[in-house]
Amino acid sequence: MRKNQFRAFAGIATLSLCLGLGAAVMPANVKAADVASTWNWEQIKSDKTFVSLTPGVDETELNFAWYSQKEDDAQVRFGTSQNLTDDDLVQGSSENASTTVENTKINDGYYSNKVTVTGLKENTTYYYQVKKNGKWQEPEKYQTRSFSDFSFLYVGDPQIGASTSDSTNDGACHVANQEDATNWEKVLNQATENFDLSFMISAGDQINESDASTVRNWNMNEEQYSGYLGATALRSLPVATTIGNHDHGFTNYSAHFNNPNNQDEASSEYNSGESAAGTDYYYTYGNVLFIVLDTNNYNCATHENVMKKAIKENPDAKWRVVTFHHDIYGSATSHSDSDGMVLRTQLTPLMDKYDIDVVLQGHDHSYSRTYQLSGDGENHVKYGDSSIEGVQKPNYNDRTFQRENANCYELKSDVVGGTVVNPEGTVYYEANSASGSKYYDLVSTQQNYIAERSQSHTPTYSVVTVTDDTFSVTTYDAGEKINNGNQLANSTTYTIKKTDAQEETPSTDDKQNNITNITNNNYNITVNKGEDKDSQTAQTSTAASSLKKVKGVKVTKKAGNKVSVKWNTVKGADGYQIQYTYKKGFKKAVKTVNVNKASKSSKVLKKMKTGKKVYVKVRAFQNANGQKVYGNFSKVKKLTVR
Numbered sequence: 332m333r334k335n336q337f338r339a340f341a342g343i344a345t346l347s348l349c350l351g352l353g354a355a356v357m358p359a360n361v362k363a364a365d366v367a368s369t370w371n372w373e374q375i376k377s378d379k380t381f382v383s384l385t386p387g388v389d390e391t392e393l394n395f396a397w398y399s400q401k402e403d404d405a406q407v408r409f410g411t412s413q414n415l416t417d418d419d420l421v422q423g424s425s426e427n428a429s430t431t432v433e434n435t436k437i438n439d440g441y442y443s444n445k446v447t448v449t450g451l452k453e454n455t456t457y458y459y460q461v462k463k464n465g466k467w468q469e470p471e472k473y474q475t476r477s478f479s480d481f482s483f484l485y486v487g488d489p490q491i492g493a494s495t496s497d498s499t500n501d502g503a504c505h506v507a508n509q510e511d512a513t514n515w516e517k518v519l520n521q522a523t524e525n526f527d528l529s530f531m532i533s534a535g536d537q538i539n540e541s542d543a544s545t546v547r548n549w550n551m552n553e554e555q556y557s558g559y560l561g562a563t564a565l566r567s568l569p570v571a572t573t574i575g576n577h578d579h580g581f582t583n584y585s586a587h588f589n590n591p592n593n594q595d596e597a598s599s600e601y602n603s604g605e606s607a608a609g610t611d612y613y614y615t616y617g618n619v620l621f622i623v624l625d626t627n628n629y630n631c632a633t634h635e636n637v638m639k640k641a642i643k644e645n646p647d648a649k650w651r652v653v654t655f656h657h658d659i660y661g662s663a664t665s666h667s668d669s670d671g672m673v674l675r676t677q678l679t680p681l682m683d684k685y686d687i688d689v690v691l692q693g694h695d696h697s698y699s700r701t702y703q704l705s706g707d708g709e710n711h712v713k714y715g716d717s718s719i720e721g722v723q724k725p726n727y728n729d730r731t732f733q734r735e736n737a738n739c740y741e742l743k744s745d746v747v748g749g750t751v752v753n754p755e756g757t758v759y760y761e762a763n764s765a766s767g768s769k770y771y772d773l774v775s776t777q778q779n780y781i782a783e784r785s786q787s788h789t790p791t792y793s794v795v796t797v798t799d800d801t802f803s804v805t806t807y808d809a810g811e812k813i814n815n816g817n818q819l820a821n822s823t824t825y826t827i828k829k830t831d832a833q834e835e836t837p838s839t840d841d842k843q844n845n846i847t848n849i850t851n852n853n854y855n856i857t858v859n860k861g862e863d864k865d866s867q868t869a870q871t872s873t874a875a876s877s878l879k880k881v882k883g884v885k886v887t888k889k890a891g892n893k894v895s896v897k898w899n900t901v902k903g904a905d906g907y908q909i910q911y912t913y914k915k916g917f918k919k920a921v922k923t924v925n926v927n928k929a930s931k932s933s934k935v936l937k938k939m940k941t942g943k944k945v946y947v948k949v950r951a952f953q954n955a956n957g958q959k960v961y962g963n964f965s966k967v968k969k970l971t972v973r
Contacts, residue, residue, distance in 0.1 A: 370516055370563055372509050379441060379553055381560035382461050382471075384569040386530050387447055388591040389615045390478045393569060395446040396589035398428060398438075399463045405444035408460040408467070415460055415470060421448050428586045430549070437549045443586035453478040471566045476529045478617050484522055484531040484568070485793040485804070487693040487762025489515050490577060491555040492539035493769040504551055507539075507768070512558025515766040518790045518809045519564035526794050529616065531568055534693030534762050535575025535656030543581045556587055571623060574608045575656040575693060579627040584608035590623070594637055601637050604630035613641035619797055620648035622687075624655040631677040638685050649829065650802055653682065654691045660704065660740075660759040662784045663697035663771035667761075668737075671695060676711035676739045679704070682757040683937070688802060688827060690759045696771040698763045698791055698806055698819060699784035703744035703756035708935050711739050740780060742925050745959075747782050748823030750801075753830060755922065755938075760804065763791040767809075779927070785821040802827045877903055878962030881949045886968040889935060894972060896947055897933040898965065904951035905929050908961065911947045913940060917967075939972045 385394040395407055405425040410418035423446030429439045451457070454477060458470045492498075495507035522528065538555035542548045571590075578584045585595070590612040594601040602610045606627050611634060613622045622641050624634045642651070659675040661667035671694060682690060683705050743756035764770060767790035777784060785791075790809040795802070803826040806819045818824075883899035896909055909924040910917065926934055939945060948964040 370561075372512065372558075375512070375561035376505075376508065376554050376557055378557055378561065379438070380463055381557065382566070383560055383588055384473075384565065384567070385589050386569045386571050386591060386614050386616060386621075387449070390453070390475075390529075390617060391451045392447055392449045392591070393451060393473070394589040394591060395423070395444070395448075395459075395461065396587060397444050397461060397463070398441045398586070399425075399444055400440050400442070401464050402427075402442050404442070404462045404464065405446055406462040407446045407448065408462075408470075409448045409457060411455065411457055413458050413470060413472075415458055418458075418460070419448070421446050423447065426586075428583065430582055432544065432546050432549050435546050437546060438553070438583070445589045447589070447591075451475055473567050476527055480796075480798045481529045481617055482526055482794055482796045483616075484526070484528050485534070485691055485760070485762060485795050486518075486531065486765035487534045488536040488575065488696055488764045488769070489533065489559060489766040490536045490539045490575075490764065490768045491515060491558040491766065492551070493536075493764075494767075498539070501547075501551075504540075505554075508551075508554055508558050511539075511766045511768040512555075512561065514768070514790060515559065516562045516564075518765055518767075518792060519562050519568070521809055522792050522794070522807075523564045523568060528568060528794070531570045532621070532654055532691060533570055533572045533765075534654055534691055535573040536577040536693060537572060537575070537584075539577055539768070541577040541580060549581075549583075552581060553583065556583065560587065571614065571621065571654070573623055573654050573656050573693065574606060574625040574627060576627060579606040579608045579625065582607050592641070601633060601640065603633045604628040605633075611637040613637065613645075615645055615648060617797060618649040618799065619802075620645045620651050622651070622653045624653060626655040626657040626674055626678075629674065631674065631681065634678070635681055635684075638681060642685055649799070650689070650797065651685065651687045652689045652691065653687050656693045658692035658695045658759075658761045660690075660699075660701045660778075660780055661692060661695035661697065661761040662699040662773055662778055662781045663695040663761075663786070664774055665771040666695045667774060667778070672736045675736045679706040679740055682706075686938075687757050689804075690757055692759060692761050695761050696764050696769055697761060697773055697784065697786045698822060699761040700782050700804075700822070700825060701759040701780050702742050702746070702782045703751070703754045703758055704740045704780055705743050705756040705937075707739055707741045709739070711736070742780060742927060744923075745925065748825055750826040750828055752828045754827060755924070758825070758827070760793070762793060763787075765790055765792050765809075783821055783823065785819050787820060791819055800829050878951045878953060878960075880963040881907065881951055881965040884947070884949050884965045884968050886945075886947050886970045888970060888973060892937070892939050892941055892972070894936045894939050894945060894947075894970060895933065896936060896949065898949045900930065900932050901951040901962065903953060904962075905954045907931070907934075907949055907951055908959075909934060909936070909947065909949050910964070911936065911945055913943045913945055915946060917946065917948070941972050944969055944971045 380398045382397040387394050402425045405423035407421045408415045408418040425442045425444050428441040428443040429436050453475050455475050457473045460470045461468050491511045492508045494511050495503040497503045537559050540548055540552040572588050591614040593612045594610045611624050658671045661671050744754055770788050773786050787808050793804050793806040795804050805824045806822045808817055808819045879901050881898050885897045887895045889895050907926040910921055912921045914920050946967050946969050948967045950964045951962045952959045
């Protein structure tokens with residue numbers, strides 16, 4: 332390997348706000364002795380100097396960060412031989428990691444070191460060696476994988492230390508730190524032993540201690556980071572962390588992680604409202620652009636500016652994935668219908684505007700996946716951080732606020748699992764705790780935007796596999812004993828496929844088995860598993876016959892590759908279905924849009940193909956016996972999109 336092939340990189344961080352906690356279900360205790368003897372909690376808990384690996388700006392880079400007690404120790408040896416005889420010596424930056432709490436310096440004498448290496452090649456075995464306190468540590472192995480077809484790990488809320496209900500009791504906290512770190516070690520060992528993983532995404536709340544105002548709390552916070560970073564798998568598995576509500580109030584988050592394209596030192600256009608932990612960042616791997624937002628910051632103008640910047644710099648990325656902590660579409664009791672939807676009206680339109688394929692969320696300590704969603708196209712009250720001039724601080728207990736934010740979305744698909752081809756909208760995932768430190772029960776009535784959900788009260792993780800034209804997610808139950816993980820109950824593998832030519836997406840009347848239908852009145856989900864087709868017809872024929880054909884359909888062109896569809900409402904309808912295609916006769920490439928409001932009589936179709944003639948028809952539906960029952964389609968209307 333040639334000298335000077337690697338370059339150094341430095342980064343630091345800055346400020347934020349916190350959202351509330353809720354009651355949790357605690358897991359059973361786990362004995363540290365269950366973990367391999369090489370992992371020693373007594374040594375780990377007091378070691379602040381663990382190295383964290385983070386993805387670089389792209390797949391050819393790797394970021395390092397660690398504490399040391401010497402300012403000049405920001406050095407890494409990196410090469411392809413185990414004895415590092417062909418190594419490059421990479422110099423980075425070192426910055427004082429101390430802070431003052433209660434007039435006492437914390438982490439005094441510790442320095443945060445940041446280094447970036449570049450020039451990595453795919454499917455190559457490397458070794459690295461970090462200098463700490465004037466001494467070179469033992470070499471560690473790092474393996475790159477394919478830069479085109481690859482898999483990564485997606486986890487939620489390790490939250491080391493959360494398994495105690497008494498966060499003021501030092502003894503209980505120390506026990507919780509040990510048990511949660513032990514589980515975290517086991518889960519990561521299971522995942523890395525069973526799957527070839529290029530990196531990991533954590534959806535936030537790495538640790539539990541969210542108060543940094545006292546010396547005691549700061550030290551507890553650092554013990555939890557030791558439990559998090561001390562996991563054996565993290566010596567060779569880079570982690571793209573997300574700032575959670577338990578991370579955002581501390582400068583030590585930014586000292587422990589070296590995030591790529593970190594916007595801390597950018598202009599206020601990209602970091603207004605940033606937290607003590609930092610702000611938004613982004614990176615690419617293969618054909619995927621990953622954008623990480625700090626949703627402790629309610630200034631969504633900042634988030635939009637960063638998204639716009641990331642996309643402008645990476646226009647050819649086939650997949651766009653956004654990660655943030657606060658679940659705007661989740662299904663657990665603590666957050667999904669309260670602080671979790673604080674940003675729903677502001678973030679959902681951004682996902683539409685910038686064609687985001689997948690959103691990976693945390694915060695709600697349960698598993699769920701939505702249908703394909705988009706915004707409803709209506710104007711909504713905007714809420715934000717009151718520390719930012721002109722932005723209102725949200726009150727998510729206010730009923731007016733809840734009504735405003737609850738129904739700002741539209742379902743674009745009713746497909747539960749399997750493969751969807753060129754779907755409209757964005758799919759939102761919610762990850763359960765990957766350490767099992769804390770769980771939240773599911774809400775009693777499943778929201779209509781949720782395709783599937785699960786609360787096993789066991790740690791879970793998801794494996795995401797990306798190819799040139801597919802993006803697939805499978806979620807696993809790490810199990811009470813955390814041995815051989817099985818696919819999580821009540822979850823399915825969900826695959827998005829992108830093709831150059833628009834392929835037909837199955838509509839509800841094309842599917843006969845495993846049909847999931849949405850009942851709008853009470854938000855219940857009914858799954859039909861191969862019931863007798865004649866029986867279903869007998870039950871629903873009366874409802875179907877009561878629906879008149881939709882009339883008065885008008886299709887007009889709007890600015891920005893959009894088409895407006897209007898129609899006359901039908902008495903007794905619970906909603907409407909629009910179908911459109913660029914192929915006359917509706918035999919191929921048919922797209923379906925559901926409008927789940929009986930009173931709504933218009934819809935704007937986005938991202939239409941210019942220069943093409945589009946054919947459009949509309950029908951009404953009712954909800955009967957857990958099914959959508961359709962009336963007859965309107966006359967077909969056509970329009971050339973200019």
